[in-house]
Amino acid sequence: MLLKxxxxxxxxxxxxxxxILAPRTVFAWQDQNAEETLDDENRSFSxxxxxxxxxxxxxxxxxxxxxxxxxxxxxxxxxxxxxxxFDYNVTDRFSINGDISYDYVSSASLERLENxxxxxxATGDYYYGAGLGGTYKLEPDLRIGxxxxxxxxxxxxxxxxxxxxxxxxxxxxxxxKLNLNAFQDTIDIIRWNGExxxxxxxxxxxxxxxxxxQIITPSTHSELGISATHQSGFLETAYxxxxxxxxxxxxxxxxxxxxxxxxxxxxxxxxxxxxxxxQDDRLAIDDIFGAIYPEVLPDTRTRGSIFGRxxxxxxxxxxxxIGGRLYADSWGISSVTIEPRLYQWLIEDRLxxxxxxxxxxxxxxxDYSAHFYMEDPPEFMTQDSDLGDFTANGAGIKFSWYxxxxxxxxxxxxxxxxxxxxxxxLGAAGFNWSF
Amino acid sequence: MxxxxxxxxxxxxxxxxxxxxxxxxxxxxxxxxxxxxIHFHQxxxxxxxxxxxxxGASAGGGCGCY
Numbered sequence: 001m002l003l004k005x006x007x008x009x010x011x012x013x014x015x016x017x018x019x020i021l022a023p024r025t026v027f028a029w030q031d032q033n034a035e036e037t038l039d040d041e042n043r044s045f046s047x048x049x050x051x052x053x054x055x056x057x058x059x060x061x062x063x064x065x066x067x068x069x070x071x072x073x074x075x076x077x078x079x080x081x082x083x084x085x086f087d088y089n090v091t092d093r094f095s096i097n098g099d100i101s102y103d104y105v106s107s108a109s110l111e112r113l114e115n116x117x118x119x120x121x122a123t124g125d126y127y128y129g130a131g132l133g134g135t136y137k138l139e140p141d142l143r144i145g146x147x148x149x150x151x152x153x154x155x156x157x158x159x160x161x162x163x164x165x166x167x168x169x170x171x172x173x174x175x176x177k178l179n180l181n182a183f184q185d186t187i188d189i190i191r192w193n194g195e196x197x198x199x200x201x202x203x204x205x206x207x208x209x210x211x212x213x214q215i216i217t218p219s220t221h222s223e224l225g226i227s228a229t230h231q232s233g234f235l236e237t238a239y240x241x242x243x244x245x246x247x248x249x250x251x252x253x254x255x256x257x258x259x260x261x262x263x264x265x266x267x268x269x270x271x272x273x274x275x276x277x278x279q280d281d282r283l284a285i286d287d288i289f290g291a292i293y294p295e296v297l298p299d300t301r302t303r304g305s306i307f308g309r310x311x312x313x314x315x316x317x318x319x320x321x322i323g324g325r326l327y328a329d330s331w332g333i334s335s336v337t338i339e340p341r342l343y344q345w346l347i348e349d350r351l352x353x354x355x356x357x358x359x360x361x362x363x364x365x366x367d368y369s370a371h372f373y374m375e376d377p378p379e380f381m382t383q384d385s386d387l388g389d390f391t392a393n394g395a396g397i398k399f400s401w402y403x404x405x406x407x408x409x410x411x412x413x414x415x416x417x418x419x420x421x422x423x424x425x426l427g428a429a430g431f432n433w434s435f
Numbered sequence: 436m437x438x439x440x441x442x443x444x445x446x447x448x449x450x451x452x453x454x455x456x457x458x459x460x461x462x463x464x465x466x467x468x469x470x471x472x473i474h475f476h477q478x479x480x481x482x483x484x485x486x487x488x489x490x491g492a493s494a495g496g497g498c499g500c501y
Contacts, residue, residue, distance in 0.1 A: 057471025061479055081478070085470040101474060171450050218455035223466060305486070311466070313458045327486040335486035343463035352463055362486050387485045398472075402462070410469055426479060430471045 052088030052095075057410075057430030059083065064423050080104045081127075083430075093137040097147075103127035127153045131160070141168035155188040155238060175213040182206050189238045191294055201234035220312040229303040240295035242381040244374045291374070295382045297367060303329040309339075319343040332366035333387065346399075354398040358416075364389040390420040406434040 061079040080103070087097035104126060133147030142165075149160035162181035169176065183205040189198040209227040216222055309323030325337040341356040365387040367380035396414030403409065414426040458464055467473055 055470050057469075057475065059471070059475040061475075063483070081475065083471050083474050085474070099470070099474065103478075171453070173451050215451045215456065215459070218451050219458050221459060221464070221466075303486070309466075311464060313461065313464055316458070316461060317463075319461070319463045329486065331485075333485045335484070345463060354463075360484065362484065365485060386483055392484075400462070400469075410472070412472065422483065424479070424483065426475070428472060428475055430469070432469070 049089050049091045051435060052086060053432060053434040055083075055085040055430060055432045057081075057083045057085075057428055060425075060427040062425045065421060078106050094134065096132065096134045098132040099130065101127070101129045103129075127151065133162075141172070142166070149183075155190050156185060158183055158185040160184075173215040175211075177211040177213070179209040179211070180207070181209075185233075187234050187238060189234070192239045192241045192292070203231065203233035203235060205229060205231045216310070217312075219314075220310065222308065222310040224306075224308040226306045227304065231301045231303070232299060235299060235301055236295045236297045236382075237384060238294075240382065240384050241292045242295055242372055242383045243290045243292055244372050244377055244381075245290035246374050293381070295384065296380050297365075297382055298331065298380060301329055301331055303327070307337075311341075311343075317345040317348070327362075331387070332364070333362055335360065335362035350402055352400045352402075354400075354412075356394075356396050356398075356414075358394040358396075359391070360394070361391040362389060385420055385422060388420060390418050390422075392416050392418045394424075396426070408432045 059079075059081040061077075061081070063077050065076045081101060083099060083101040085097075085099040087095060089095045129149070129151035131147055131149035133145060135143055135145035137143050144163070144165050146163040147160075149158075149162075151158045151160075160181060160183040162179060164177055164179040166175060166177040168174070183203075185203040185205070187201050187203060188196065189201055190196050191198075207227065207229040209225060211223060211225045214222050214224070305325055305327040307323070307325035309321055311319055311321035313319045320343070321339075321341040323337075323339040323341070326335075327337075328334040337358065337360045339356060339358045341354060343352065343354050345352050365382065367378065368382050368384070368387045368389075369378075370383060370388070372378060372381050372383075394414055394416035396412060398410060398412035401409045409429075409431045411429045412427070414424075416424040416426070418424070462468065
């Protein structure tokens with residue numbers, strides 16, 4: 001109950017206790033060699049040719065559905081994701097990096113697969129993703145790079161192309177970085193009932209991001225970023241649907257279930273007659289009469305965000321961070337994210353822990369509603385709960401065990417409470433090997 | 436907070452000398468040392484929040500729908 005009502009208070013209490021109980025021996029920490037670098041990107045670069053690192057992670061995600069969100073859909077879901085990430089210094093000036101990931105997604109709505117073999121999207125899906133990039137050091141303080149990425153899903157293929165330029169300034173106290181990324185997606189339009197008559201469509205995304213890294217004091221550094229993104233094309237989720245209800249129908253009467261329901265599009269009547277199991281699966285609320293239509297959303301979307309974080313070392317064994325993000329887009333969604341973190345060495349040079357709390361709140365898209373009605377059908381409509389308004393409070397802990405200077409093992413867990421009932425559990429384990 | 440970061444950042448122009456940067460090599464001061472976690476969290480947020488940027492480092496790229 002405390003976690004549900006006072007997540008921030010609970011987090012602060014745990015954070016305080018964590019700090020007080022931390023072994024005092026860790027404060028004997030000795031500063032490491034200053035020639036080590038500040039982040040992964042620089043670490044790769046500061047190393048000599050022939051060096052690099054490999055990271056392997058196994059991630060687990062699960063969300064429940066307590067009945068809010070989309071009232072017509074069970075959104076419970078589980079996802080397993082192994083991921084491999086590597087970087088390698090080909091020469092002292094040129095390094096490459098890449099990642100490969102796979103997702104196995106299963107959901108409560110998998111049962112629909114028994115009736116609709118072509119059911120798509122979130123109902124028992126896969127995701128393969130891979131990326132390859134390179135960074136070249138033009139000058140001691142100037143780097144350029146590019147990357148190519150590809151992903152494929154049951155109904156999605158995506159190709160991405162990106163590039164960046166980064167400049168160190170002010171005796172490397174400042175780094176400015178500009179990223180430009182483009183993605184071209186191809187979507188097989190497979191509807192919730194397996195229909196594929198609409199063929200394929202495209203989505204194009206262009207994103208420009210500027211980052212400013214700044215060392216503020218000998219114990220504090222920060223990042224500040226701003227991002228603008230424009231998307232065009234097919235922006236709906238193909239298998240999403242919206243229900244247009246008949247509000248004039250008499251109210252709930254559980255003793256006398258409705259004798260019929262109408263389903264989907266211009267040919268709803270025929271479809272209903274041919275496939276009654278669809279209606280039984282989809283309209284889980286017995287007292288609603290309505291028809292199912294595909295989700296319809298605008299074909300352009302412009303998104304902007306500003307984000308930043310500051311981390312300071314309170315002692316050689318303790319660091320704290322505060323991060324945040326503000327976001328707004330042309331669909332009417334705006335959001336705020338606040339994320340404080342505590343980093344603590346539990347055993348000097350061997351075991352570290354991280355506590356984090358994340359508050360997220362977003363407003364609903366203009367075209368989102370939990371209910372739409374036949375008498376006033378909108379031009380655009382979505383019942384995707386992720387486009388609705390909600391708040392989320394998440395807390396998590398992570399432990400990192402350093403077996404040696406080149407081998408680290410990580411394990412973490414997060415729990416997220418969402419106001420619309422889509423609570424989430426995240427778990428991850430993995431290792432990083434530098435060579 | 437962003438104004439706070441910007442104001443603090445201006446202090447950085449005074450310059451922190453190289454020999455004063457030892458603490459930034461401390462593992463608990465590294466920004467984003469775990470690429471797998473970044474990938475995972477971004478994908479989760481992308482799939483479950485209307486305002487997330489996308490899979491990977493920036494917006495776009497596939498459905499990733501949950």
